[in-house]
Amino acid sequence: MTVRSSHHARSSHHVRSSHHARPFLAPAPFLGDEASQAPWDREESLRYTRWLATGHYENFHVVSLLLPRELHQDFYNVYSYCRWSDDLGDELGNPARSLKMLAWWRGLLQDMFNGQPLTHPVFIALAETVAHRSLPIQPFAHLLDAFAQDQTVTRYPDWPTLEDYCVRSANPVGRLVLMLCGYRDEARFQLSDSICTGLQLANFWQDVSVDLDKGRVYLPLDLLARHGYTEQQLLDRQDHPAIRAALREAVDYARGFFHRGRPLVDTLDARLALDIDLFVRGGVAILNQVAAADYAVLRRRPRITPPRRAALLLQALAAHLPPLWRKPRNP
Numbered sequence: 001m002t003v004r005s006s007h008h009a010r011s012s013h014h015v016r017s018s019h020h021a022r023p024f025l026a027p028a029p030f031l032g033d034e035a036s037q038a039p040w041d042r043e044e045s046l047r048y049t050r051w052l053a054t055g056h057y058e059n060f061h062v063v064s065l066l067l068p069r070e071l072h073q074d075f076y077n078v079y080s081y082c083r084w085s086d087d088l089g090d091e092l093g094n095p096a097r098s099l100k101m102l103a104w105w106r107g108l109l110q111d112m113f114n115g116q117p118l119t120h121p122v123f124i125a126l127a128e129t130v131a132h133r134s135l136p137i138q139p140f141a142h143l144l145d146a147f148a149q150d151q152t153v154t155r156y157p158d159w160p161t162l163e164d165y166c167v168r169s170a171n172p173v174g175r176l177v178l179m180l181c182g183y184r185d186e187a188r189f190q191l192s193d194s195i196c197t198g199l200q201l202a203n204f205w206q207d208v209s210v211d212l213d214k215g216r217v218y219l220p221l222d223l224l225a226r227h228g229y230t231e232q233q234l235l236d237r238q239d240h241p242a243i244r245a246a247l248r249e250a251v252d253y254a255r256g257f258f259h260r261g262r263p264l265v266d267t268l269d270a271r272l273a274l275d276i277d278l279f280v281r282g283g284v285a286i287l288n289q290v291a292a293a294d295y296a297v298l299r300r301r302p303r304i305t306p307p308r309r310a311a312l313l314l315q316a317l318a319a320h321l322p323p324l325w326r327k328p329r330n331p
Helices: 027-031 042-056 060-066 069-090 095-113 121-133 138-152 159-169 171-180 186-206 208-213 221-226 231-235 241-267 270-292 306-325
Strands: none
Touching (some): 027 069, 042 121, 069 095, 069 121, 069 171, 095 121, 095 138, 121 171, 138 159, 138 171, 159 171, 159 186, 171 186, 186 208, 186 241, 186 270, 221 231, 231 241, 241 270
């Protein structure tokens, strides 16, 4: 339900469909390939988003198999938009160029919602999903706001400013998932927001060292100061009891969002409930890994091993298989 570039399986190689000679490319190499920028047709565009989603997102095969088949292509299309947006913000290596390309991408988004002719495969595919599922522009635009913010804002003074960022960087994805599955009430949106913010924070605490490499600090500065740790010490990656204490508080803070959002699972169709439960379990597992590493994340990124991922899936299946397999009762 959230998108962080550090978790994507990156690939820049050409993949050719047996139905055509045009290469399928990940976003960054796509931008420099003239053949990929020529107009695309509908079928080719749908194949492209399916390729991008199923070939480059480590959890997507699991998630898509848990959802009704008629939703698969819609999820591929929405994911591809999110992936492109994220890559334009994080993978071009130059904030000024990222801002320029995000503005270009926003223009294509506006064109799609205004009914203008489309040539980019992601928007050709996404237009069908937007029309069929009656999706609004706001969550798509909010994601671009967040990725643009990443180019100019690299420090957060306190929890409220960081949470405000999560409103645009993470929460729109959860709302889109709910809308794709037919849920549009504010109560579920609020619960989803809690889960998505928790996931975003869990990713931040897992990726402290990764984000430092990008010049970004997501730990609130007043949290560091409260524990007697300076921003310069963080930039120097000084492992000290103070930073571990700050991270312990940050992990506990993120746990609260999962606790508040977890009731969403019990309000959903069984198959979507399994999907969302798996996201919650995965986010909590990340926090547990950070804690298990004694909060020493400055030089080594905690990770969830494949066996642990399999165990999480089995736990979620055990919790949800009875309703998944139960036949509907006659009224």
